[in-house]
Amino acid sequence: MKVRKNIKYISDSIKMMWQLDKTVFVTTFIISVIGAALPFIAIFLSAYVIDGLSQDKDIGTLILTSVSTVGGIFALKIINAYLGKIKDIHTEICVKKFDMKMSIRTLAMDYELLESPKVNDIRTRIRNDNNWGAGFYSMVWQLPELLSSFVSLVVSIIVLLPLFFNSNVFSDIASLVMLAAFFIVIVFNILFSAKKTKKLHGILNEVGSTYDYLGYFLWNKQDYKQGKDIRIFNGQNIIKTYLDDDYKQKSDWINEVTLNSSEQGFVSGLSSGLLQVIAYIFVAVRAVSGALTIGSVLKFASIIHRFSLDLSRVFSSFTEYAAAAERQQSTLEYMNIPDVLFKGTLPVEKRNDNEYEIEFKNVSFKYPGSKVYALKNLNMKLQIGQRMAIVGMNGSGKTSMIKLLCRLYDPTEGSITLNGIDIKKYDYEEYMSIFSVVFQDFKLFSFSLGQNVAASVEYDRKKVVASLKQSGFGDRLSTMAKGLDTALYNNFEEDGVEISGGEAQKIALARALYKDAPFIILDEPTAALDPIAEFEIYSKFNEIVGGKTAIYISHRLSSCRFCDDIAVFHEGHLIERGSHDKLIANKEGKYYELWNAQAQYYV
Numbered sequence: 001m002k003v004r005k006n007i008k009y010i011s012d013s014i015k016m017m018w019q020l021d022k023t024v025f026v027t028t029f030i031i032s033v034i035g036a037a038l039p040f041i042a043i044f045l046s047a048y049v050i051d052g053l054s055q056d057k058d059i060g061t062l063i064l065t066s067v068s069t070v071g072g073i074f075a076l077k078i079i080n081a082y083l084g085k086i087k088d089i090h091t092e093i094c095v096k097k098f099d100m101k102m103s104i105r106t107l108a109m110d111y112e113l114l115e116s117p118k119v120n121d122i123r124t125r126i127r128n129d130n131n132w133g134a135g136f137y138s139m140v141w142q143l144p145e146l147l148s149s150f151v152s153l154v155v156s157i158i159v160l161l162p163l164f165f166n167s168n169v170f171s172d173i174a175s176l177v178m179l180a181a182f183f184i185v186i187v188f189n190i191l192f193s194a195k196k197t198k199k200l201h202g203i204l205n206e207v208g209s210t211y212d213y214l215g216y217f218l219w220n221k222q223d224y225k226q227g228k229d230i231r232i233f234n235g236q237n238i239i240k241t242y243l244d245d246d247y248k249q250k251s252d253w254i255n256e257v258t259l260n261s262s263e264q265g266f267v268s269g270l271s272s273g274l275l276q277v278i279a280y281i282f283v284a285v286r287a288v289s290g291a292l293t294i295g296s297v298l299k300f301a302s303i304i305h306r307f308s309l310d311l312s313r314v315f316s317s318f319t320e321y322a323a324a325a326e327r328q329q330s331t332l333e334y335m336n337i338p339d340v341l342f343k344g345t346l347p348v349e350k351r352n353d354n355e356y357e358i359e360f361k362n363v364s365f366k367y368p369g370s371k372v373y374a375l376k377n378l379n380m381k382l383q384i385g386q387r388m389a390i391v392g393m394n395g396s397g398k399t400s401m402i403k404l405l406c407r408l409y410d411p412t413e414g415s416i417t418l419n420g421i422d423i424k425k426y427d428y429e430e431y432m433s434i435f436s437v438v439f440q441d442f443k444l445f446s447f448s449l450g451q452n453v454a455a456s457v458e459y460d461r462k463k464v465v466a467s468l469k470q471s472g473f474g475d476r477l478s479t480m481a482k483g484l485d486t487a488l489y490n491n492f493e494e495d496g497v498e499i500s501g502g503e504a505q506k507i508a509l510a511r512a513l514y515k516d517a518p519f520i521i522l523d524e525p526t527a528a529l530d531p532i533a534e535f536e537i538y539s540k541f542n543e544i545v546g547g548k549t550a551i552y553i554s555h556r557l558s559s560c561r562f563c564d565d566i567a568v569f570h571e572g573h574l575i576e577r578g579s580h581d582k583l584i585a586n587k588e589g590k591y592y593e594l595w596n597a598q599a600q601y602y603v
Helices: 002-020 022-054 059-108 117-129 136-164 173-208 213-219 226-232 236-288 294-326 329-335 398-405 428-432 449-454 461-470 474-478 501-515 531-544 580-585 590-599
Strands: 358-365 375-382 387-392 413-418 435-438 519-523 549-554 565-570 573-578
Touching: 002 022, 002 059, 002 136, 002 294, 002 329, 022 059, 022 136, 022 294, 059 136, 059 329, 117 329, 136 294, 358 398, 375 398, 375 573, 387 398, 387 590, 398 519, 398 549, 435 501, 449 461, 449 501, 461 474, 461 501, 501 519, 501 531, 531 549, 565 580, 565 590, 573 580, 573 590, 580 590
Parallel strands: 387 549, 387 565, 435 519, 519 549
Antiparallel strands: 358 375, 358 413, 565 573
């Protein structure tokens, strides 16, 4: 059963390799076949020459055949070297295509899946499975050894069949005993190899289930900002403790792998030696009886030697490749995760007047894997051109409501409509196009400033500059030598510019303005600022958005008091709604309680 699974794992990995780059597989196969054939050509030529000399064949014919054969071997080696260069190039291409395919799957995957416990578990398994030299690159790199040893073994068996299977062999008791011993050794080697393969898989899975601290600190690029905390709080000690423990654990693991491999290598070598001894005795007996020529003795003795070596190589390479292939199953599972969001087809009506109305109808929602509702029975309508503030304590459901609005998730119960039509029925990309959102954990990328604002390689430079000036970044832009072509951060460009948190917020706001969508949402992007600074940014942005529908989210009520409509969330429910004056007048309400609780810190 385990062998069958291993064969399936190998088949799945090779199939993926074939889909990504057929050239790397074809060249690898041809190189393996030629590499396996070359030793046999030399063996057959030697046997032919010896038999020809012993039988007084024409010297000219022997020389011509030898020269032609040697020339053919030389030509095959040149072809193999040429194909090897092609294979090396396409190996890198294949691996890059694989990495790209993984990235594209992540980018295209429904956001709901990216945050789900199930998918996070698969990603953790992928990281563990790719530790210690595993991964798709190792699959491509190990394939030639597997194919070459297998092809060579098959050729050896085919050539040896006439030696073992003829009428004279089965009439000789000694020959039958040697044949039986021959196959007993082979079966024992197969069973022992399967046992050690299973143990190797267990060792690899055991080490993969623990966090690789040593690899993390050695190979992962650390955020230099961590240096301040490490030095102030003497974090070197805790890091060194984890590294020491990790090193000891990995050392024990390496000893286990080494011992397991040594045991398998010993048995494989012993079996190979026994096979050679049995086979050589068998050939000698056949030669003494006159059944073989001198050239045939040389041929079969050499091929038996190759058979024993190839048998050992096949077991070894199959074991390693099967282990690597099994550890690719988590990656294949990740790539084949089906999306969960319903994909509609209706186009979103293009309106110059931004007459879009959205309504939540009895919407309830809980995150995947959670039993607690983040939102419960939400009913609310977003009026066209409205300035709405959504306020509440942390965890009250504000951000969850925005995620549903932008279709990052679908409601667990109820529906959301755009101009009276369920948003699930709209084409997903078109529906997303009507929103500009600045999330509280917004991200900028290590690309140029202009590309960050436009979220595109090609963009309208005048429009980008206008958006940056509107968001308050104009003065900083004027100091940048490369202007919009200035790289943010230095991940890719040595002259990349480090920007402050406030500057990053202004760029994120400019990005929302550049998109020019009918709905603009600010989801606490200024939470790190003090309430006065946050209020100034919100007020200025409120002037910029014009007639668009704008939603401002904050857990600080003072920042959004300029809005005519304020929705108060608490523990997943919409509990109050109205203007600031209306809500503050209700001394029994949650808004009044929160307002006064916060106001005491600014009196």
